[in-house]
Amino acid sequence: MKENFFIMDHPLIKHKISLLRDKRTGTNEFRALVNEISMLMGYEALRDLPTENVEIETPLEKCMTPMIAGKKLAVVPILRAGLGMTNGILALAPTAKVGHIGIYRDEETHEPHEYFCKLPDPIEERIVLVTDPMLATGGSAVTAINFIKEHGGNHIKFMCLLAAPEGLGKLSAAHPDIQIYVGQLDRELNEDAYICPGLGDAGDRIFGTK
Ligand code: PRP
Ligand code: URA
Numbered sequence: 001m002k003e004n005f006f007i008m009d010h011p012l013i014k015h016k017i018s019l020l021r022d023k024r025t026g027t028n029e030f031r032a033l034v035n036e037i038s039m040l041m042g043y044e045a046l047r048d049l050p051t052e053n054v055e056i057e058t059p060l061e062k063c064m065t066p067m068i069a070g071k072k073l074a075v076v077p078i079l080r081a082g083l084g085m086t087n088g089i090l091a092l093a094p095t096a097k098v099g100h101i102g103i104y105r106d107e108e109t110h111e112p113h114e115y116f117c118k119l120p121d122p123i124e125e126r127i128v129l130v131t132d133p134m135l136a137t138g139g140s141a142v143t144a145i146n147f148i149k150e151h152g153g154n155h156i157k158f159m160c161l162l163a164a165p166e167g168l169g170k171l172s173a174a175h176p177d178i179q180i181y182v183g184q185l186d187r188e189l190n191e192d193a194y195i196c197p198g199l200g201d202a203g204d205r206i207f208g209t210k
Helices: 011-021 027-045 081-092 139-150 165-174 202-207
Strands: 005-007 051-057 062-068 072-079 100-105 112-118 126-131 156-163 179-185
Touching: 011 027, 011 156, 011 179, 027 081, 027 126, 027 156, 027 179, 027 202, 072 081, 072 139, 081 126, 081 202, 100 139, 112 139, 126 139, 139 156, 139 165, 156 165, 165 179
Parallel strands: 005 179, 072 100, 072 126, 126 156, 156 179
Antiparallel strands: 051 062, 100 112
16 A cells, blocks of 8 residues: 655755754744744645636736645644644645644653644535644544544645654554655654654743743
8 A cells, every 4th residue: 555654855854853853952943943844844745735727917918827726724733732833834825724633642641632622614625734743652643633534524634743653653554544744754752652862842842841
């Protein structure tokens, strides 16, 4: 079966992810980097948006020229850390609607817990781009996408900055119909289910909490 994930190979994305990993990178710079990488990855993730030819009048003549067509876009960050990726996508697609799914991972069991969900209507008529910087065990992403499908979402993409092989395997197997965009694939999870080498706790680094 064809793989449903894409690992970024652009040097700009690689460089910026290396800066994110650096523990000396402070909150302000971290946020700006997440924003920039999300925009670069969004360019890739939205490459299959359908277009249709429309008539435009240039200063010289009328012509038929392509514009984005078909399904409208919804960006759905998984709270909290996915929020940091939203503006990068909205810079590319300013008319996209934004939903939110709140999920936190239990520190002991690493199981996901949902605490908030609000999706734009009609979700079944939209391309849904779910964002979360970290795909670790995959529990949060699988839960979020289950929820979107239960509410009618049928054209779903997932975008993360770092993935562990465990999480990528789990998400890909649970939802083989979605497209998964990964900034970089890391080595493994540690015993606390953190991605190694990783970048630490993405939410804390974006929001300056501890
Ligand atoms: C982090 C991260 C993902 C999740 C990934 O969120 O942003 O949502 O963990 O782990 P998983 O693949 O094992 O489910 P966290 O639970 O720390 O919440 P936060 O974003 O509010 O800090
Ligand atoms: N969540 C994070 O923020 N970082 C990890 O490495 C794993 C889960």
